Amino acid sequence: MTLRAVVEGVGHYLPDRIVENAWFEEFLDTSDEWIRTRSGIERRHFAAEHETTSDLALAASKAALANAGLEPDDIDCVLVATSTPDLTFPSVATMVQNRLGMTQGFAFDVQAVCAGFIYALCNANALIVSGQARRVLVIGAETFSRIMDWEDRSTCVLFGDGAGALILGAEEGVGTKEDRGILATDLNSDGRYKDMLYVDGGVSTTGTAGKLRMQGNQLFRQAVEKLASTAETSLEKAGLLSSEVDWIVPHQANIRIISGTARKLGLSMDRVVLTVQDHGNTSAASIPLALSVGVAEGRIKRGDLVLSEAIGGGLAWGSVVLRW
Structure with missing residues (x-):
């Protein structure tokens, strides 16, 4: 028998404020058409002034727990992926742990940008397979609107705020590709590409949060190749072919990157869960948001083979193959 990390529940939260592309026309030399044709984005959500990343993460967590029919003390570990924490420390995860009323377990954050x-799923999988935890609440939550340069039309129109959560539980499988749960993972990074996507502030440099900076054209050229490569690696590890994939649930950064990656994998866009048009790029929150939407809309069903991949600042990139 093989121990697998199996999805038990999923949920998400989006702030109430919806910002259409036309909003940017009021203060930038841009247009709805310019944004849509270059990114596929039509609107995004921005957190209210009083909303923090932990607020969004908490709401998504409660939705996932309800979806799974579980209580907070059923969770052994809270793992939050974010690049926009409430505070330098403590972690967002410990804040969520406290606000859920958990009286046991452990919690920590992971930072690999988009x-x-x-990265968080891979860590949760390792915790479960090693026996360190039986059930892990994995959250992606971001308030990227807090680090936007509102004079930079190449970046500020792309990002949004939100959170998604997924609960993984330990379950015995037979050790084949037909098992439910995470079947294979692949992680990569290359610090030589730091300047393609970074924030120009930090604790030990400027003492400020800083603003996001991106070299979009160079990043695009790296993204499609690296995303397709990591997806193929995970599929090979799992003993699967791309033709067996039911759904690609990619990081929702740019429609051209998403479609280019699907094309390299030989898969139709009909098999891609696409939310970038409504959420924009929500960084670490984008994949769990898309997973939750896919389930809510009745597309992702038990037994479906799901491939997720993402690339972000670092550069850091990777993929996960799981059977729902």
């Missing part, structure tokens, strides 16, 4: 949720 690849953060993939």
Whole structure:
């Protein structure tokens, strides 16, 4: 028998404020058409002034617990992927743990920018397979609106706020590709590409949060190749072919990157869960948001083979293959 980390529940939260592309026309030399044609984004959500990343993460967690029919003390570990924490420390995860009323277990954050949720899933899988935890609440939550340069039309129109959560539980499988749960993972990073996507502030440099900076054209060229490569690696590890994939649930950064990756994998866009048009790029929150939407809409069903991949600052990238 093989121990698998199996999805038990999923949920998400989006702030009430919806910002259409036209809003940016009021203060930037841009247009709805310019944004849509280059990114696929039509709108995004921005957190209210009083809302923090932990607020969003908490709401998504409660939705996932309700979806799974579980209580907070059923969880052994809370793992949050974020690049926009409430505070330098403590972690967002410990804040969520406290606000859920958990009286046991452990909690920590993972920071790999847009690849953060993939990294968090891989860590959660390792915790379960090693026996360190039986059930892990994995959250991606971001308030990227807090680090936007509102004069930079190449970046500020792309990002949004939100949170998604997924609960993984230990379950015995037979050790084949037909098992439910995480079947294979692949993680990569290359610090030589730091300047393609970074924030120009930090504790030991400026003492400020800083603003997001991105070299979009260079990042695009790296993204499609690296995303397709990591997806193929995870599929190979699992003994699967891309033709067996039911759904690609990618990081929702840019429609051209998403479609280019699907094309390299030989898969139709009909098999892609697409939310970038409504959420924008929510960094580490984008994949769990898309998973939750896919389930809520009745597309992702028990037994479906799901492939997720993401790339973010670092550069850091990776993929996960799981059977729902």
